[in-house]
Amino acid sequence: MAGLTPASLTADAPAPAVAAPRKNRPTSPWQEAWRRFRRHRLAVASGVVLLLLIAAVTLGPFIWPVAINEIDFAAKLQGPSWAHPLGTDDLGQDLLARLIYGGRISLAVGLAAMVVAVVVGVVVGALAGMSAGWVDAALMWLTDLFLALPLLPLLLLLMYLFRDHFKRMFGVEGGAFILIVVVIGGLRWMQVARLVRAQFLSLREKEFVEAARALGASKLRLVVGHILPNALGPVIVAGTIDVAAAIIAESTLSFLGLGFPSDIPTWGSVLRDAKDYLDIAPHWALFPGAAIFLAVITINFMGDGLRDALDPRRVL
Amino acid sequence: MNEHELRGLIGKVKAGKMSRRGFVQRMMAVGIAAPFATQLLVHSGVAMAQAKNTYKPTKRGGGGPLKVLWWQGPTLLNPHFAVGTKDQDGSRLFYEPLAAWDDEGNLSAKLAAEIPTRENGGLSADGKSVTWKLKQGVTWHDGKPFTADDAVFNWEYAKDPATASVTIGSYQDVTVEKVDQFTIVVKFAKPTPFWADAFVGTRGMLIPKHLFAEFIGAKSRDAPTNLKPVGTGPYLFREFKPGDLVTGVINPNYHQANKPYFDSIEMKGGGDAVSAARAVLQTGEFDFAWNMQVEDEILSRLEKGGKGRVQVTPGGNIEHMQLNTTDPWTEVDGERSSVKTKHPTLSDPAVRQAIALIIDNKSVEQHIYGRTGPATRDFLNNPQRYRSKDNPIDFNVDKANDILEKAGWKKGSDGIRAKDGKKLKFVYQTSINQPRQKTQAIIKQSAQKAGIDMELKSVTASVFFSSDVANPDTYTKFYCDLQMYTTTMSQPDPQLFMNQFTSWEVSTKENKWQGRNITRWRNEEYDKIFRASEGELDPVKRTAMFIKMNDMAVQNGVVIGIVQRPTVSALATKLNANISGWDNNTSDLSDWFKEA
């Protein structure tokens, strides 16, 4: 193999970096990563905030037992007050209750869709990156196809084909949830796949991989133990961005009637409903916007922590 | 005021004992709007008054550019292909009909020399023909004269199925003959009380024979003039980008003196209604914005900017709820909502009555639509003389509970009423449109209080209103219990409008769900009255028939009116524009001007 390119001045150095902790201490690289992650203050703080956010949306209804769809015209478009800590919307519905309820959906959709996108993307990308030849060509054809699909007609088609089945199987909200996660995740994996494949193409020729291969590591071991950890950087970034994108995409889908029924609030849909009232009742848009931002920023900082922790070359 | 009194008054006007103005005022006093009072006179052989003239400029041009905003821009400019109002509105910059409907429902002459009446011999006594005298000295934008040949050509063009015109409905059942160079006669097979359809208003815009003659039938799509209109209207065509932009410049040879006022026109498309309202009311970037489907709350706040105002023009469009008479959940011979079935719970009149009682029209008006949606329970609201007075808005959840209780619908542990194991659970669908979703929320809440569960469903408008046979979510399939949308009434005559409850119009698999009776309600008496109205030449009797039809549909709980949907526009403060609820927004464009 080519070994004399400028990038390989210290040809064999990275390999021991991966293998070293394994020999010296009985900790796995993942345990090692967890140890490093805990040292990452910003990441840990973000994790705490995110947990609090999740706790708030799951336990919130017990502390703030206000109906999400109680219409009260006398109280419409009011700013924050004791009766309505986050104010009300144009039907006089309590925003705090709606955001608590919507947060569960938005966070669940965001995280689940991200997992789908990342898992599918990594699998497709890794397969393509490792196998080359016609498998690579076929998988990249599939990726190109998905990238080219026109979203709206496709979504309308999917809804038309599957909505009623899903509704029958999982109920109105459950069906919508599964469909949305599958749709968003299923339409966002291509970026991850292309990124992972590109990383793999480059990494599989690197010296430390060659070394491991020479030592007789199985292909799966090569991928999971050596190549993947080195390729995760962009994947983590893509994943954290996908969470935000999924939360917003959910509101677009619901807006198009392709997601949750219109009377079920989510962060994205509350923000969308509020937009025309931005100059009349700014609080209405402010809170869902802030909630999305908070979720996104914490998940991203955690992603950064994860990235630093998983970086095999980094000694923190 | 009954039929007899009315006839007496009309007689007085005829005999000259009462002025037309006096008659109209008497009519208005008893709730009959002026335009329809005048219509009563027309049908009874009295000449129509000249339309009021508010046009102030004393010379042509000098008004600078007119910038108007259609948040859905015109996508084509041949009026015979105009798919939606936006296309008709855009075509109307350049093309004109023989006569237009004004805001009060009066006919005003455009390319006609006069409006046909019994007195001037335009209307035959048997109701089977109309003679139009055309205005002389009118030229097309390219200088060729406008004559009776053009009018006859438009009939031939539109009625040919191969042309695939959307105006075919107005032309296929009539015959048009040229009498002389400036006279045509429209003949009907049967006595036709509503004669002002072909050549009038939205469907009457005339295209020039000399440019389209070669492109009749299957070749229609190849006509170069489809994309660069040559008409008789106030503006000459300049530029067209479908969906984005239409521009025109003043027609120096326009056939009306001192008109138009503006030197050029720019019709910009795209965007959404709220930002269009902002561009007129808040920043003044534009002079006019079309179809302000925006909550009144927002419009009122934007108006405070002082740059413009909102103008509401009544028309016949009605946002209404339909109650399925058939069973949407059982498939019979490959279709759900088949007329062979009966709705398991909605077939109980008590349930229908209860649903009417839980619809809070007043709140929907007050908190959602405001000026843009006056509450009503009727299906037929305008022209005002057709409005029934027997269907007051009755919102009363307690009464609904009471009725259901008495009819044996008992609340279960989940708070939902049931009888014989059948629960009052309904799927309530509509198209996606924010005010509609809010209306759904309001109705769902009061339904809950009456022990009725509603599952809200909203379908993208492009699917909901499509005629796609394969799709279960279209409104004509009505595969659910309740649905809500606006049905349009594009002419000030209810004949076509009221056929939505006749038995032969039932939407079924057999007619590919093209029938207009979506509720699938069938009633022999209704059918009989409708048939009679088609040939009834006595306007007073005919009016009574339409009111009766409305009452039957509403009182049987087939359909429940929610709010009227008048035409709402945003205008720059100084702009003076007459908008008609019965014609295109731009029907009176030649008369638009800015106050000094």
Added chain:
Amino acid sequence: MSRQYIIRKILIMIPSLLGISLVLFTVLAMAPGDPFEELATNPAIPPEVRAALRAKFGLDDPVWTRYLHWLVAMIQGDWGFSFVSRMDVDKLILQRLPVTLIVIGSSQIIAILVALPVGVLAATRPYSLFDQVANTLAFVGFSLPTFFTGLLFILVFSIQLDWLPFVYRANIDATGWQFYWEHIKQSIMPVMVLGLFQGASLVRFVRSSVLDVIKLDYVTTARSKGIGERKVITKHVVRNALIPVVTLVALQLPIVFGGAIVTEQIFRVPGIGSLLISSMLSNDTPVVMAVTFVIACLVVFFNLLADIIYGWLDPRISYR
């Protein structure tokens, strides 16, 4: 990377695009809805008109015959005929192309020009103040949807400050400097909104991939050999970090042609995005098919280009 490989790849593009076009066509043909929505609610238009129009446009034919028709026409250079506008699709697209390329293209360029240096700089000083500020701005950029930021911009710059117009007009009737100035003025907001959104995620990717290589041993070695810091970064780090960036840019470029649906809608930019969405909403299949097929071609082309560039960035990459 051999020339043979590239030629083979280009040849594979043809069946690959055929396959994609077949799938696209099937999806569009099967998607619910038809173009005659407005006719349906108008009582004056008899239902037969709708049926006749469907028949005339061949909407009732089986999908495969429609696809063959389309394919044969496309090969002959006939892009189809819009149901809604009743004009040739290529004309419709060409009308929209210049504005799309200018507005969406410049936002893309700005996004790339800003994101690359910011990302690199942020990564060289991880968790510094600059890094934190850049990150936070990036989070704002991609956690707020463009429908929201667009409106915010309008409220601030058009309505409060009255600096910029928010209705994009392609037909500005000024000449000389005035003409350009007006065009720039009305492009600022859409370009900013889009640039922020696209640049935000790019900053994050660039930062991450630079971080991935910056601590690599050969970089440290290069540094220890006394090569200037700036040179180390540009020559070694950036080049190796570019692989993911190239991937991303290749993924984003086809979008320049497709336009930006939401942003175009908000500012009424008459680009291909707004044509696409209105065609989708009115089920004007020929237009949607033409635009998506061009996008498909661009996707395939740019991804192929990315593959080639990988080989140039890292010569060890071999395509077997």
